Amino acid sequence: MVSCDIQEGLGNKMSHQCCRKQKVKRGLWSPEEDEKLIRYITIHGHGSWSSVPNLAGLERCGKSCRLRWINYLRPDLKRGSITEKEERIIVDIHRILGNRWAQIAKHLPGRTDNEVKNFWNSCIKKKLIAQGLDPNTHNLLSDYSYKLNHENYACKPSYHSHQQPTSTFTVVNSQMISGISSTDMKAPLIPFPMIPLAPDNNPPYPPLSHEFSSILTYEYQNPKTQAFQESTASQSLVGSSVPILSSTSHPSEFGMLDESCMWAGGYEPIQYSMIPEKRQAEQQVEIEKITSELAIVGQNMDASFETSNFDFAESTLLPCGMYYNQSSIDQLAWDSWALQEKK
DNA sequence: AATCTGTGCAACCGCGATTTT
DNA sequence: AAAAATCGCGGTTGCACAGAT
Incomplete structure (x- = not known):
């Protein structure tokens, strides 16, 4: 002092x-x-x-x-350094909202916008840059992308970002990624987050994607969205447009996240025991609520994506009610890349 | 031991939005 | 309705400290 x-x-x-x-x-x-x-x-x-x-x-x-x-x-301030969980929440929400520190801080009880902002600037930003990621867009920095696409995998999308003005959505091809040796990477390899073990009663989770990264990213489908419901009802997923979101949270964490941590985009967490058929009526109400929330979110992020190849039959239903399917995501990345190459 | 350099963070600044007069 | 006051936010600054030279 x-x-x-x-x-x-x-x-x-x-x-x-x-x-x-x-x-x-x-x-x-x-x-x-x-x-x-x-x-x-x-x-x-x-x-x-x-x-x-x-x-x-x-x-x-x-x-x-x-x-x-x-x-x-303020007496309700949380002292001490930001935890790994909080860090992942910040990254997740920042991907969606950008530098809206006050909004981000609302998802972290006891943390202030100033604290989140300082932590971002002094810590997370550097981590992302070290991985070759643009901290503003969360996309690969251009030279990084070029190296991966042209040197390592001449004609395939090795680590492809869906290109949007305010890129809040990342499609990652984990099979390609896992084939990249650490020596090919420009950025240093930083060991990251301890991945919690899946609870015993949960389904077997797919292999972790691109574990080389210090900020892991996973992709999810949310079956509670209206688009999902409609496509399921028509039994035709081909050509449907179902929102996909990416998150740094491992699938095993979804059943455990509390409400304040869950998707900045307004997805409501569901307990495992509450998910399925038993609660169809209640789910209808939730679906309506979430759909309206998504509409708001959609103004900030263009999260919807053509998912004609998402294979739900082969997907894993997570405790939170989201589907996870890495191979579909990979196919999606490929299609997306091919589409953009065509343009 | 002294100086330099980099980093983290508390505090400030300016501006737009909202509320009050 | 307009002006003034206040609030809240994001960007920036500058100080204190630690580690390097």
């Missing part, structure tokens, strides 16, 4: 619109100031932030008080 005389030095300049009328201190907060602010807000609540400094006896502007409270003094 910095001594008060240093803070006085920092306090000379005055630029906040809201504090022109009064003399305000800037820079780091002293323990005494913290105490004053905590005491005041604990007793009175913050009310109008602009009046807090006067009432609390602080020579700060309201904006500074608000920031200090929200980012540091």
Whole structure:
């Protein structure tokens, strides 16, 4: 903590619109100031932030008080470093929402937007870049992509990204990926997340995709979507358009994620025991809800994708109710790539 | 031991949105 | 309805500290 005389030095300049009328201190907060602010807000609540400094006896502007409270003094803040689970949630949601830190932070109880933003800039960003991924789009950086497509696998999509303006959707061909030796990769290989074991009563999970990566990505179909229901009803999946999402969460985790962690896109988690036929009526209600949520999400992310080759019969139904099928995903990647090559 | 350099993070800034007057 | 005040957000800055030289 910095001594008060240093803070006085920092306090000379005055630029906040809201504090022109009064003399305000800037820079780091002293323990005494913290105490004053905590005491005041604990007793009175913050009310109008602009009046807090006067009432609390602080020579700060309201904006500074608000920031200090929200980012540091609030009692419900979670201390300690960001966990691996939280990190994966941040990556997942960032892929969908981009730099909307406040929105991302809402999915991490006790974390602030500032904390998430700082963690992204100081940690995750570097990890992604080290893997040859663009931290803004989550796609491969261009030279990386070129190397994989042209040097290692001359005519096949080895690690292909579905190209969209705000690429929130990644199709990964894991069979190709697993064939790439670590020495071919430009980025250092970083061991990542401990993958939790699947619970005993769950179906056998498919092999992990591209384990070389420090940020693993898996693809899922959500059978609760309206598109899925319709295509299933017509018993024809060919040509159907069913949303696929990618996630850094391993299939085995889906049955366990709590609501606040589940898909930023608004997918509702379902307990394993609650999934199937027994709850058809309830599911109808859920489907309607999710469909409307997806419509909102769709404005932010173009998650829908032509899935004419998704083989549901050979897919694994996960505890959360999503289907997982790596070979279909691979085929999808190939089709997508071929389609774009044709254009 | 002194200096330099890189990193993490708390705090600030500016701006747009919302609310109040 | 318009202006002013306030809030909330994302980007940026700069300080403190640790490790390297």
